[in-house]
Amino acid sequence: TNHCIGLLVALYALCLWIIPAVVQYSGCLALxxxxVIVEKSLDTVTRTTRPQRLLKAVQDRAIRGNPKSVISVIDHYCRNQEWAMNVGDEKGFILDSVVSELNPQTVLxxxxxxxxxxxxxxxxxxSGARLxxxxxxxxxxxxxxxVISWAGLENTVQLVEGASGDWIPRLREHFGIHTFDFIFLDHxxxxxxxxxxxxxxxxxxRKGTVLLADNVVCPGAPDYLEYVRKSPLYDSRYFKSHLEYTKAEDGLEKSVYLG
Known part of the structure; x- marks a missing residue:
């Protein structure tokens, strides 16, 4: 019995502290x-999905109508309870600075x-800008x-369900948007x-449209990076950071369309 208890304690420590600490420094191992392992295990045990668990945390702890509160709750949940592949807090500050500097009217x-x-x-x-x-x-x-509704942003953010390859050719006709000021790639x-x-x-x-691509190192988008860095159509710059909620290297690529 003592042997079984000891084994369970060791497994508990391994899963809760040791493995998460080790994978912090490797993007591949973290993913x-x-x-794969943690998400599938929790899905089976709880009979819920990670997005559903994350939404419950927002509904339980975030202040309705307060976007900053929603972001804080998700960051705390992902750092302390269950990792998720959002852009995260560290890269999120880079995203914030790009959006604030650009002050875009139309965002995709x-x-x-x-x-x-x-x-x-x-x-x-x-006011009046669209995402x-x-x-x-x-x-x-x-x-x-x-989540968007809980943050009180349903009038600013419009969610469109479907494949990007199907929707991109229809965006102008369907939404009356001719060009985008800012595009965030995170699919x-x-x-x-x-x-x-x-x-x-x-x-x-349009000339001056800013594209910001997440996870260009981990999991990585080498063909995209090669294109925006070598193409005369773009002025491209890399922002070094870390994979969300870890210490593994990742980053964002900011590319300005020169037309």
């Missing part, structure tokens, strides 16, 4: 541990997930709508390059 986000970055961007937009955020996964979209990393080329093709970029 494997948090996004590719990849809403649970609505964290949509709330982060939406709270900084001035369209595209999310392919209907379960993520359902949670994101609730499938393999889709970054195809979508930026589609945005060019559909003439949704």
């Amino acid at each position: 494997l541990w948090h996004d 986000e590719l990849g809403t997930y649970c609505g964290y970055s949509a709330v982060r961007i939406g709270r900084l937009l001035h 369209l955020t595209l999310e392919f996964n209907p379960d993520y979209a359902a949670v994101a709508r609730e 499938w990393k393999e889709g970054y390059l195809a979508d930026i080329k589609l945005l060019e093709e559909c003439r949704l970029l």
Whole structure:
């Protein structure tokens, strides 16, 4: 019996403290541990999904109508209870500074997930500005709508459900937006390059449009980075940071469209 108890204590310590501490410094290991092993285990045990658990934390702890409170609760939850692949607090400050400096009127986000970055961007937009955020996964979209609403930003942020490749050619006709001032890429990393080329093709970029791409190191978007860094159409700069809620290197690539 003592042997079994000792084993359980050791497993508990391993899962709760030792492995999370070790994977902090490796992006690949962090994604494997948090996004595969832990998430699937908690989904099975709790019969809920990570987005649903994150939404419950927001509803339990965040002040309704207060975007800053929603962001703080999500950051605290992801640092102390369960990791999630939002842009996170550290890279979030870089995102904030780019949005504040640009003061955009029209914003496009590719990849809403649970609505964290949509709330982060939406709270900084001035009256009359619009943020369209595209999310392919209907379960993520359902949670994101609730999170955006809880933050009181449903009149600023419009969530569009579907694939970016399907929606980008229809954005001008459907929403009456001719070009975007700011575009935040945070969906499938393999889709970054195809979508930026589609945005060019559909003439949704203007001279001075700023594109900010997340997770360009981890999981990584090497083809996208090569394109924006070598193309004469862009002036591109890398902002070194860390994978959300870890100490593993990651960063954001800011690219200004030169037309």
